Structure formats: structure tokens, C-alpha cells
Amino acid sequence: xxxxxxxxxxxxxxxxxxxxxxxxxxxxxxxxxxxxxxxxxxxxxxxxxxxxxxxxxxxxxxxxxxxxxxxxxxxxxxxxxxxxxxxxxxxxxxxxxxxxxxxxxxxxxxxxxxxxxxxxxxxxxxxxxxxxxxxxxxxxxxxxxxxxxxxxxxxxxxxxxxxxxxxxxxxxxxxxxxxxxxxxxxxxxxxxxxx
Amino acid sequence: xxxxxxxxxxxxxxxxxxxxxxxxxxxxxxxxxxxxxxxxxxxxxxxxxxxxxxxxxxxxxxxxxxxxxxxxxxxxxxxxxxxxxxxxxxxxxxxxxxxxxxxxxxxxxxxxxxxxxxxxxxxxxxxxxxxxxxxxxxxxxxxxxxxxxxxxxxxxxxxxxxxxxxxxxxxxxxxxxxxxxxxxxxxxxxxxxxxxxxxxxxxxxxxxxxxxxxxxxxxxxxxxxxxxxxxxxxxxxxxxxxxxxxxxxxxxxxxxxxxxxxxxxxxxxxxxxxxxxxxxxxxxxxxxxxxxxxxxxxxxxxxxxxxxxxxxxxxxxxxxxxxxxxxxxxxxxxxxxxxxxxxxxxxxxxxxxxxxxxxxxxxxxxxxxxxxxxxxxxxxxxxxxxxxxxxxxxxxxxxxxxxxxxxxxxxxxxxxxxxxxxxxxxxxxxxxxxxxxxxxxxxxxxxxxxxxxxxxxxxxxxxxx
Numbered sequence: 001x002x003x004x005x006x007x008x009x010x011x012x013x014x015x016x017x018x019x020x021x022x023x024x025x026x027x028x029x030x031x032x033x034x035x036x037x038x039x040x041x042x043x044x045x046x047x048x049x050x051x052x053x054x055x056x057x058x059x060x061x062x063x064x065x066x067x068x069x070x071x072x073x074x075x076x077x078x079x080x081x082x083x084x085x086x087x088x089x090x091x092x093x094x095x096x097x098x099x100x101x102x103x104x105x106x107x108x109x110x111x112x113x114x115x116x117x118x119x120x121x122x123x124x125x126x127x128x129x130x131x132x133x134x135x136x137x138x139x140x141x142x143x144x145x146x147x148x149x150x151x152x153x154x155x156x157x158x159x160x161x162x163x164x165x166x167x168x169x170x171x172x173x174x175x176x177x178x179x180x181x182x183x184x185x186x187x188x189x190x191x192x193x194x195x
Numbered sequence: 196x197x198x199x200x201x202x203x204x205x206x207x208x209x210x211x212x213x214x215x216x217x218x219x220x221x222x223x224x225x226x227x228x229x230x231x232x233x234x235x236x237x238x239x240x241x242x243x244x245x246x247x248x249x250x251x252x253x254x255x256x257x258x259x260x261x262x263x264x265x266x267x268x269x270x271x272x273x274x275x276x277x278x279x280x281x282x283x284x285x286x287x288x289x290x291x292x293x294x295x296x297x298x299x300x301x302x303x304x305x306x307x308x309x310x311x312x313x314x315x316x317x318x319x320x321x322x323x324x325x326x327x328x329x330x331x332x333x334x335x336x337x338x339x340x341x342x343x344x345x346x347x348x349x350x351x352x353x354x355x356x357x358x359x360x361x362x363x364x365x366x367x368x369x370x371x372x373x374x375x376x377x378x379x380x381x382x383x384x385x386x387x388x389x390x391x392x393x394x395x396x397x398x399x400x401x402x403x404x405x406x407x408x409x410x411x412x413x414x415x416x417x418x419x420x421x422x423x424x425x426x427x428x429x430x431x432x433x434x435x436x437x438x439x440x441x442x443x444x445x446x447x448x449x450x451x452x453x454x455x456x457x458x459x460x461x462x463x464x465x466x467x468x469x470x471x472x473x474x475x476x477x478x479x480x481x482x483x484x485x486x487x488x489x490x491x492x493x494x495x496x497x498x499x500x501x502x503x504x505x506x507x508x509x510x511x512x513x514x515x516x517x518x519x520x521x522x523x524x525x526x527x528x529x530x531x532x533x534x535x536x537x538x539x540x541x542x543x544x545x546x547x548x549x550x551x552x553x554x555x556x557x558x559x560x561x562x563x564x565x566x567x568x569x570x571x572x573x574x575x576x577x578x579x580x581x582x583x584x585x586x587x588x589x590x591x592x593x594x595x596x597x598x599x600x601x602x603x604x605x606x607x608x609x610x611x612x613x614x615x616x617x618x619x620x621x622x623x624x625x626x627x628x629x630x631x632x633x634x635x636x637x638x639x640x641x642x643x644x645x646x647x648x649x650x651x652x653x654x655x656x657x658x659x660x
Contacts, residue, residue, distance in 0.1 A: 019513040020389060020489050024627040029606040033260070033274035035234035035281045037342075047629045052615075075509055077390040080423060080489070081627060082606075083325040084232065085341035106359070106393055106425050107325060107339055114343035128508075165357060167217025178343070179239070182351035185212060185220060189351055192211040192222055 003116035005175040009097055010143045010154070012069035015134045016061055021074050022081035023108060027090045029082070040086050041093030062094075066138040073100040073130050079108025088112045098144050100151065102127040113168050114178065120144060120151050120162045129153065146173060198464035200361050201430050202396050205336045205461070209319045211353055218355040223252070224318040226348045227304045228291070230257040230282040231608070232323030236346035237285040247289040249352040254313055255286045255293040258303045260608050263571050263598035266296045275609065289349075300443075302574020302600045305329040305542035309413060310576055312442025316431040316458040321348060325420045326542045326624065332412035333439070334431035334461045336396070339420065359425050360394055360470040363463075365401035368477035373657045375552070376411030377544060377622065377641035379403065380418035381483035381493040387473060389491035392424030395471060398463060399429050403477035409438040410548035417543045418624055421490035430462040482657060485626045485639040486529055487517040492626070494529060496644065496656045502526045520628055521636050522616070529654050536619035537649040538569045538631070539642055540598075541605035544622035545573025547580045549642040554586045556646035556657060562594035563652030569611055570595050571603040595649070607632045620648040 031043040049060050056063040072091060078101035079087065088111040091099060099112060100120045112119050122130075133140045133153055143152040146169060152159040170176065182189075199207075212220040226249075233255070240247070247253055260275035270276035279296075286293040294300040300307055305326055308314040314330045320337035321327060323345045330337035340354065347354045364387075366379055384391075397419050399412075407415065412429050419427025429435075436455060439445045446454045481495035494500065502525045503514045518525060523532070539545075539553050550572065562568055570590060572578040578600055581587050587597050604611040605623035607630070613619045615634025622645050623630075626637040638654065647655035 017509055017512070018516070019509055022489070022625075022627045024606075024625065024630050028629055028633070029259075029608045032231050032608065033278055035278060036238060037235045047633055052633070075513070077393070077423070080389060080393075081325065081625060083323060083339035083341055085235075085323075085343060088341070103390060103393065105390070105423060107341060110344065111341035114341060165217060167214050167355075178355050179243070179347050179350050182220065182347050182353055182355065183243075183245075185351065185353070189211055189220075189222070189353055193352075 002175045002177050003171070006097060006116065006118050006146055006172045008143065008145045008147070009070060010141055011071050012139060013071040013073050013130065013134050013142055014061055014067045014069055015131050016072065016074045017131045019075035020077045020080055023079055023084050023087035024081055026079070026087040027084065032084060032086050037089055039093070040090035041095070044090040044094045067134070070096055071098045071100060071142055071144065072096045073127070076101060076103040076124065076127070078104050080105040083107045085111040085115065088115045088117055092117050100127070100130065113172070116172065118144065118146060118172060122151060122160060122162060126160050129158070198466040198468070200463045200467040200469065201334065201398055201428060201461055202336065202361050205317055205319065206358060214355070218357040220353050221319060221356045222353050223321050223348050225308070225313060225320045226253045227308055227320070227322035227327065228253060228255045228345065229259055229304050229324065230278040231259045232342050233285065233345055234278060234281045236342050236349055239346045240349050243350070245350055247291055247349045250290040252352065253291045254308065255282060255291050256301060256304050256307055257282050257295065259602045259606065261296060261601040262609050263601050263603045263611060266599045299575050302576065303542045303545060303602055305417065306545055306573035306577065309333065309409070310442070310574060312439055312445035315439060315445065315454070316435060317461050321354065326417050328419045328426040329413050329417040329542055331416040331419070331426050331428035332409060333435055334428060334458070336426065336428065338426040359396045362392060362395040362397045362424065362471040362473070363469040364397055364399050364473045364475070366399070366403040366475045366477055367401040368403055370403055370406070370477045371481060373482055373643050374480050375641040375643060376407050376414040378480055378483045380415050380421070381485065381490065381639060382480045383475065384418065384422045384491045385483070385493040386475065387422050389421060389489040390423040392419065392422035395424050397424045397427040399427055404429060405432065408548060409434060410546045413546065414543055418490070421624060431458050482641060482644050484529055484620070484644055484654060486521060486523055488520055488626055488628050490624065490626060490639060492517065493639065496530055496654065498529060500525055500527050500529060530656060532654040533618070533652060534566065534620050534638070534648050534654060535617040536567045536569070536613050537645045538571070538604040538619055538621040538623060539645050540569070540571030540573060540603055541623040542573065543624045544642050545571065545577065547577050549622065550577070550581050550586055553642045553646045554589045556643055557593040557595065557650055558589050560593055560650045562649055565652045566649055568595050568649050569598060569604055571598045572600050574600050604631050606630060607635070613637070620645050620654065
């Protein structure tokens, strides 16, 4: 088993300038009933994306043809609330590879890393500048470089660093899976239990 | 020796290995699972040709999806039924103990762990559910995990976890009339915000915390995730030991004496350093209620909804969006607001003490005709106690009917959904948009506040009665 490798990505971005986007908004609980990990992307932001009658809500960014790309940019405290990994799966399944915010909830951050999505935490100022750039020009491209830990607003020529745990960085660069690593520690775990 | 926090002591004793520049490999003592976040992990395990590594340390119960009426019948909703059935089959294939709907120990995962004595001081406890923080009330490190991490624990009884920072929140003094652990939780979150604890593990301390029963401590630790913290914990003391002693899976005889001696050492050293500290006075806390769409948007029942005048930029957009969803006006008094539904239950307030409080209040009164009430015990054992203590008669005389255990309207995965636009005063833990059903408007509060709203049909102050 492995996760999809991530090295470098150049893409337009999808802006969602709302704070405290909780995992109940990312995927409502009533869509957590699958027993396999597939199809969650269809229900990403379900109650914002679709009207009550099931037709698309034209006001929501995912239904706005101006915006597209593999980088989702959210307001601060993104991914709070429920531990449901389905929220990360839904974002991944909808075609995103990077989530940018100025602040991520803890469990959500672990979950996105474990499914091969890269969380990029930037300053409030840089986040605001992304929203301004993309509002002015939805075709503006950004580069996310994991090796160098940078996100770059290409047209503006502005590049900032982001943090990532070096173990998790290696995992994503190489597509390694935590579970394989833990299984490899079997003897040490058994020794710990006996101690 | 360098002074250590309670958190450090337990964490350090469970580190199997430190990964260079990476997370710790943390050994897990107890793993609770339920039907929603386990099937994909079981599937992953099966695809690796593996079985659960330590099934004896794994406990399962279906709670999120289950109906709260007629549980003896097959679950009507197909997807829920399939998920509950998958849990049953996965547990059977892996020798994991499951307390199913027909079992006398069935209930919400965070209710049954403590009441069975599975949850004990000094343990590391995880579950694919953010409210696993509940178990921290016993002086254990307990936190919610994602499904990939559930699979890690299945495969190795360990997870990879960076050590969080440590925060201490102290509440001192005597709690006022009708102020409960839920009010402490909502007050603290309103003060430090719904993200104020992100990156931290919280230890609750102070005389007001010490005075709480185990039920109250569980409510408080349960809500610690709502300020963004990974979990909350309280050092074990006589209250804790008395609660654990004699329970089904608690240590017995000499083993009890041995464990008790160890548990008595579980506290932060006097000079232990926390990365952040907050101090609050119990006297400043009144019965609380939320007006917005995150648990940090709470006020005292005598207070007014903030005006938002001092907010700018995205803070203002978020505030306005929230009040628009709630259909409430900035600056309005919260008391007297008409409500439609009440819900008492959930892993936050679904324990016997919560129903005692509720029943004591509604005794001799009548449910308001305009209010629909859902009274949902947290477990079969709580339901049994409600019946044995005569609470069910009090409830029925006041116009309330008891349902069967499950997560119910807390997250509305089953039929218990608050209709669009309706107001619910709820003892649950989240007031997010759509949490209790699409378009539902949730106001979080204590069992007493819920009782007062239930008999008046309005947001009411229990101290007025």
C-alpha cells in the first residue's frame, strides 16, 4: 500500500474565503455511510454546493466556471470539528492535491497528510494576498514545491516557505505509508509490551 | 529530575520509539471503534492480508447511525444497516468484542467505556471520533483519530503522533446556582475561541474542576475538542477511584491495590511548565447558551448576542454568515427567543446525572405544547438506571417520552433530524451549520437550560424557577 507521491505542482486555485470551515461542512454526516473509500468527492461541501432540490447552487465557488484547479484555499481554522477522514477523502476525491489555509485543525491536518493531500499553512497576510490575486485573475497560477517547502504566487513573483514535519515530508515525496512503517516495528512493539 | 506535567508522564511511558525529526510511535492501551469510521480501516487491513493485532484491547459498538426507536427491528435505512452489519462481520472476523444493539452494554462509545470500567487512569485511548477526549476525565490521554490511524492501531496497536504542546486551564472558586460542567465548557470556549486550543493538549485544574463529579468531568473533557484542543484531561483523585472501583472491567483485588498505588502518582509536578495557561473564576460563569455556528459563539443566558461592531474583514463576513444562518439579530437578548425542539443526550450529556438534573427540573411541570422533545439515553445501562430510579415516570408525567440509546440528533445520521429553520436547544457538542439536519439551528446548552426551554418553549434561565 502507498499514498500518491507529491513533489511539485503548478495550478490555479479555488478560493473559499470562509473561516472555521468545519468537517461537517466539508462533508455532512449523512454522507458518511459508505464502507469503501470512494465517491466522497461528489458530496464535498454538499450543503453549500447544492440547493435543497439537488440542483447546483451557482453562487458556490465549486460551481463557478471562473475557478478551477488542484489547490483549495480556505479561511483560517480550516477543518475543525469531527475527526472524519472522509472530509480529507472528499477533497482528494474531488481532484485537489493541496489545501492552503492560515490555520488548520489538528486532526484534519493529520488526516490530509495520511491520504496524500498536502496541507500548506501560510500567514494571514499571504492568505489574504492569495484571495486578492485570484479574485482579480482566476487564471493566476501558484506553484507548490514540497522539496523546497515553498508556495509561489507566480505572476507576482512572491514566494513563501511553509513548515512540514520532515518525516511526513519524506512520506509524501516518496509515497510512503505510515502503516507499512509501523508494521515493520513489530518486534519493537512486542518488546515494549513485555517490558 | 525535571518536573513533568501529567500529560508528559503518561505520554512518555507509552513511547515505543522516537522517529528522528518525526512523530513518536505511541502505544495505545484501548481502542474504541464504531460503525462509521472503522469499515475502510478494516478493508485496508484485509487488503494487507492482516487481522487486528490486539483484539483484546479493542472494543466496538454501533452508535452513530442507529435508530432510537424500535431497535429490536432491522434498521430501516439501508446504508446505515449495511454499516452496522459490516461492523458486526468485521468484529467477528477479527475476534473483537462488539456490544451490539441487542446487548445490555450497548451505547454511545464514550458513555460505555467509562461505565464498564474499560477507561482507566494513566491509559492511552483512541477512537475514530473526535469526542474521544471524554475519557481524559479519568486522567488518561484520550483523543480522536482519523480512519488511516484506526488502521494503524488495528495493524500495530500504535500510532505515529507528534507530541502536542501543553495547556493548563484552571477554574477556581464555587460554581453559581444552576451552573454545570457544560456551562464551564461553553464559557471557556467562548473565552479562548473555537480554535484557541489547537495544537495543545489541555489539563483542567483548580477547585471548581475538583468539585465536579465524574459525569461533569467527562462533559468538560468531551468539549475540550471544541476549543480545537486535541484532548482534555483531569488528574485522577478519590472521585475518580471511587467511580472506577467495582466496574465490570476495573482491576480487582490485589491488582486493584497495585493499580491504585500507581494512579495516585498521576498528577502534574508542582513546578511543571505548560506552554500556555489560562485562569478563570467560577463566579464569572452563568448558565450558557450558543447563538452562532461554532461552539465558541456562546454567551450567558442573561446576555445579548454580540453586535459584531468591532469585527472587520473575514471575521465580520464569518460572523454575519453565522447569524444569518441562525436567523438571529446582533445585539438582541437571547432569553425569550422562541424555540421548537429540545434534545438531551449525546456523549456530552447523555449520562445518568444529566437525566437526573433534567427530571428534577421538569418534575411537576409540563412540556410546552409547541416543543418537540427528544430524550435519548447514552447507553442501555443509563436507560436502565432511568427506569430503576423512577425518572421515566417523572418524564412521562411531564409530557416527555424516553427513546433508546445512540448518538441521535447530535449529528443526525439517523432519523432524528431537526427540520430546516427550526431552533433546537441541545445538550450536544456542535452547533455547526446543518449538524443536526440540513438547515437546523442549534443552540448548545446544559441539561438544565434544555429543561427550562422545554417547559417554556423559549430560551429561559433555570434560575428564574
